[in-house]
Amino acid sequence: MLIQYLLLIAVGWFLVFFLRHHGTTRAAAGAKLCFVAFVAFSVYAVLRPDDISVLAHWLGVGRGTDLLVYGIAAGFACASINTFLRFKELEVRYAQLARAMALRDGTSGPLEESGDLGQHASDEA
């Protein structure tokens, strides 16, 4: 079926695109365009289900509903990858922030019996 190849190629292309260009303006714009297209498609599918059925038929999918389900599955995969990458990016920044704090407060022992740890760290800084 045509749709199977189209979907696999499209999803594969999207994944590679997002992985390679994540964080660039182009990828951000691409993601927004995809989202707009997805919403437009969904609205159209709600308003004119028969047209979607025709389109589905052309592509070799039985019903319009099936086409919609395929579309949602592909969209979900892309969204998941994007979220994953976004989290990774935040994790890196979070680590950099924590590292900067840690390095600023670095200290060396041995610990004085009287002073507590925080006090000792700021004394050294």
Next chain:
Amino acid sequence: MAYDDTWLIVPVYNEGPVVEGLVRDALQTFPNIVCVDDGSQDESAECILRAGAHLVRHPVNLGQGAALQTGIEYARRQPGARYFVTFDADGQHQVVDVQRMLVRLRDGEVDIVVGTRFHDSTRHIPLTKRILLRTVVMLSPRLRMLDLTDAHNGLRAFNRTVADQMNITHNGMGHASEIIDMVRRHSWRIAEEPVTILYTEYSKAKGQSVVNGVNIVFESVLRSGSRR
């Protein structure tokens, strides 16, 4: 041999019961030790300071990869630092192994020496661990290309060039594969040194689980896809 130019980097996460003894022991040979307390909830930080090592504390737990990077950044700011060693806090690694690795580094033939536990008899390595580590090597073309036998050995020694270029972004356990990746990208000269890993009950309880292998593989695949 004097080791004033060598820094031991020890990532620590809730290692209160063992870290003080380990640091005291290592300090007898290596005067410069920096422990990175990765947001421990126990008394690890106090133990480290009592033992007399340098202490850097993450305000929150980030993971071993992040702790290593912090330790490396701390050590490379220290005047006179030329050689760097990553050393686990759970008592698996031996000071004598580090000394042998440093001899090779000082010869100047290599930039980074990584420990391998796969030499002679491997019976002392727990079976599941042996299978897991072998599988990682089998699945990784990079490791085979570099002729490496042990992907996830925490014992590594490297020179200033490597330390300056080192930039670990995988906060968790994926850092081992990330380092191998950097070896290839920066064309560091790498060699393996047979080392002994002491599998005490303590270290076995704390070590990487097989389940973690799944996470490591998944992250490695995504990372190789996302290279620009």
